Amino acid sequence: MNKSQIIELYGYNDWANLKLLEAVDHLENEEFFQDLSSSYKSIRDTMVHILGAEELWLSRWMGEQGRTLLNIDDFLTYEALAIRWNNSRNQINNFLVSLTEEDLVGEISYKNLIGISYSLELWKQMLHVTHHSSYHRGQVVTMLRQLKKQPPSLDLIYYYLGER
DSSP states (O other): OOHHHHHHHHHHHHHHHHHHHHHHHTSOHHHHHOOOOSSSSSHHHHHHHHHHHHHHHHHHHTTOOSOOOOOGGGOOSHHHHHHHHHHHHHHHHHHHHHOOHHHHHSEEEEEOTTSOEEEEEHHHHHHHHHHHHHHHHHHHHHHHHHTTOOOOOOOHHHHHTTOO
16 A cells, blocks of 8 residues: 555545534534443444544554543543544644655554554554544444434545545
């Protein structure tokens, strides 16, 4: 996978995250926090997990050690989540611009959240992050349907067809 493909994939990831954030913005506060019995109990919790995982992986790629996932209790409103997400988007975009082809094929070592060490090419880690986010965005789409809300269509094909 080369730099232009990674940038394109992260363009889609950003587009899908923003569409989902926009849909979630229309929820009542109680809907945002409602326990809907998914991997993460609420839409808020799932969205914080997506953001936290993206930030965690970025920190690893930038050589930071010991980072953990975000604390859901730090996001008591949609606005707090949206502000943090916007800052994170900027950091990811800056990282993408700085990448070289050599960076992508280089291995990056990291420890997972329980301290086990791994090493893998950067492009594979980056691909994992976009798939992880897609998986959990799908859960949020299902939770929106449980609330009788119309979720956005986040299919990659719509991104390519120009709905960006």
